[in-house]
Amino acid sequence: MAGVASAIHLLKKGQRVLLLDKIGIARETSYGNSGIIESSYVLPFAPPHWKNIPSILLGYNPYARISYPDGISQFPWMLNFYLKSQRKPRTQNGAAMRPLVENAIAEHEAIMNPAGAAHHISDHGRIKLHRTAQSFENSTYERQIIARNNVPFEILSVDQLRELEPDLKPNFQSAIRLSGSKRYTNPAKAIQCAADWFIGQGGHYKTVSVSSLEKRQGQWHVGTYCAKHVVICTGPWANEILKPLGHTFPLGVKRGYHQHFNSPAKIMHTLVDADEGYLICPMDQGIRITTGAEFAQLDTEPNPIQIAQALPKVKELIDIGDPAEQGAWMGTRPCMADSLPVIGQSGKHEGLWFNFGHGHCGITAGPSSARLLSEMVIGGATFCPPEPYSPKRFRQ
DSSP states (O other): OHHHHHHHHHHTTOOOOEEESSSTTTTTTTTTOOOOOTTTTTTTOOOOOOGGGGHHTTTOOOEEEOTTTTTGGGHHHHHHHHTTTSSSHHHHHHHHHHHHHHHHHHHHHHHHHHTTTTTESSSSEEEEEEESHHHHHHHHHHHHHHTTTTTEEEEHHHHHHHHHOOTTTSSSSSSEEETOEESOOOOOOHHHHHHHHHHHHTEEEEEOOOOEEEEEETTTEETTEEEEEEOOOOOHHHHHHHHHHHHHHHHHEEEEEEEEEOOOOOOOOOOEEEEOOEEEEEEEEEEEEEEEEEEEOSSSOOOHHHHHHHHHHHHHSSSOESSSSSSOEEEEEEEEETTTTEEESSSSSSTTTEEEEEGGGGGHHHHHHHHHHHHHHOOOOOOOOOOGGGGGGGGG
């Protein structure tokens, strides 16, 4: 999403744009997400409660999992993430992220409507389920921040939610409906529509793996292509390209899995199981079950055990049916410990720009991040202060 949206915004500003992708549009992280356009985002995703740490370390919690032994290398990042997830810094970082998400729906529609992809957006957004009174109580601070930001939400009883979702089983205690959110019914198809519009408007696209990036005589050379400006939107693979140029960002790798099911249940909203860490996402392909985080190296073999761990809990809420496909899909979320993306120009190389590291908000904040990036490239006023997302906040 970040790459296609950046290309579109730069094209709209009169730039000649070449979009490069190593395997195809929306075939990586943007393919397998929950599809939520989360304008109600006010706080970064919190680490799991300390009571869940033993089950996570032992590998039987769908909320999070560590791949051994390679996942151990991410322990320093996890510690940094934990420190930045304490109430004060978490609240500050959530406030810093608001300009990129508060108008997310309008930003998405500005890209998807001209591309003829509006039918891929549903008005039925996100509902968060709480199985116990304690779980609901644990979300008190988040609700306070939501209210403080004038984000619309409503607290629903079991009966009230089942009026909206009759096929949902009553094995929960309460729910929070984020009525200002929307969702994609097929994120990959929507992004492909946007890419097709970009090409139709005069943009250029090539499927190619970038093996080199260097600056010679005032021009950036990307393989066989050259340009005055280069924008890196490569998510978790950013460091592979940038390390030879002296940049190594503290990116955490949170892998996630999904699988589609031919469920007889008719579910309208994306349902978040707050206690178990998975999502139930109605998609064109069926009901998509998405998992929490897996900490592993980029090239570690997939292990979709979190899908299997989540399914018994899913079946307590809906009749899930049979798998619609063999095996699970895996994607990788590029995450910064402060939960803020990296947007801006390199402090070392003029014309080298970054737009990556959105973590769980890549779909939501993709279009607004692209708009901000394009305004910075062109020069002049930006719609929000770019400083919170500056690459210069990291020691390079």
